[in-house]
Amino acid sequence: MTTVTTTAPKRLTTSAMIASFADPGQRTASAPFGHALAALAERDDRVVGLTADLGKYTDMQVFAEAHPDRFFQMGMAEQLLFGAAAGMAEVGLVPFASTYSVFAARRAYDFLCLDAAEPNLNVNIVGGLPGLTTGYGPSHQATEDIAIFRGMPNLTIVDPCDSVDIEQAVPQLAAHDGPTYLRLLRGKVPTVLDEYDYTFRLGKASVLREGRDVVFVSSGLMTMRALQAAEKLAGHNVDVAVVHTPTIKPFDAETVVAQIDTDRLAVTLENHTVIGGLFETVASAVVRAGLGRRVLPVALPDEFLAAGALPTLHDRYGLATDRVVEKVLAALG
Known part of the structure; x- marks a missing residue:
């Protein structure tokens, strides 16, 4: 008799749904x-964490393991998740409630609006898979979440670039009086901004790099791509400034408009549909300031996106660094 020994396949420790950029x-x-969040909870016993059956996929499990008595698993019920968070905030706790951005924006808007935003409670919404950070198609790609949330009064919206932004934003969101929405980058998140003498300041934009020919105004992971594109464009003798705008609402129009009010080509870069996000926020600020300036958007198209491998999708829809470089060179002629 021949004995055949088989080796069990290695168990995956993360979901294929969560692709790294x-x-x-x-x-x-x-x-x-x-x-x-776990570190903040060590200093502030008011901090609690909630999730809608997605602790592992929103990095909330780190908090849950560190503070199990302050973690609440609400099941797949996003309205209940945010309603409970609002109740906790009403009695003086500081809740951070995590789910996927699509579920927060599409399924639970009314609960967030009337339970958290209207009474201006400190409810911190943490949305995973913002924009095109998953290849699972329209059911999970929150390409329009900022557009949905920008019209909600009292809500602060933060679109972080990297691990530095996230680590520094969490305590500032907790200290903020009203509701907040964080577009979460989870898992192994790039560390970029520590090379640019940068500090996250809620409600403020930062000039990361000066340049005489082009000015990039960017948010989220596209600030990383903006910095990479700036380096590549330098090889074409194009000098690019980069302005990072991690807070989309309230928007630091003063800083951004001052950077656009020059002879340089102005370009916005965002991981969001071209409708209702950073581009339209910047364009509105430019018009309000009375500037007759062209602003070129790098953004996702106004359509439902395909499923597939994330690098392929970023290339197809124009978020890849090389596509940004091509678009700028074409605009410059």
Whole structure:
């Protein structure tokens, strides 16, 4: 008799739904949100964490393991998740409630609006898979979440670039009086901004890089791509400034408009549909300031996106660094 020995396949430790946008060999930090929230809870016993059956996929499990008595698993019921968070905030707790961005924006808007935003409660919404950070198609790609949330009074919207932004934003969101929405980057998140003498300041934009020919105004992971594109454009003798705008609402129009009010080509870069996000926020600020300036958008198209491998999708829909470089060179003629 011949004995055949089989080896069980290695068990995956994360979901294929969660794809990393980090470049090969890039510095990353693991679960920066979860670790930042757990650390904040050590200093502030009012902090609690909730999730709608997605703790593992929003890095909330790090908080849950560190503070199990302050973690609440609400099941797949997003309205209940945010209603409960609002109740906790009403009695003086500081809740961070996590789910996927699509479920927060599409399924639970009315609960967030009337339970958290109208009474201006400190409810911190943490949305995973913002924009095109998953290849699972329209059911999970929150390409229009900022457009949905921008019209909600009292709500602060933060679109972080990297682990530095997230780690520094968490305590500032907790200290903020009203409701907030964080577009979460989870898992192994790139570490970029520590090379630019940068500090996250809620409600403020930061000039990361000066340049004489082009000015990029960017948010979220597209600030990383903006910095990469600026380096590549330097090889074409194009000098690019980069302005990072992690807070979409309230928007730091003063800083951004001052940067656009020049002879440079102005370009917005966002991981969001071209409708209702950073581009239209900037364009509105430019018009309000009375500037007759052209603003070129790098954004996702106004359509439901395909499913597939994330690098392929970023290339197809124009978020890849090389596509940004091509668009700028074409605009410059």
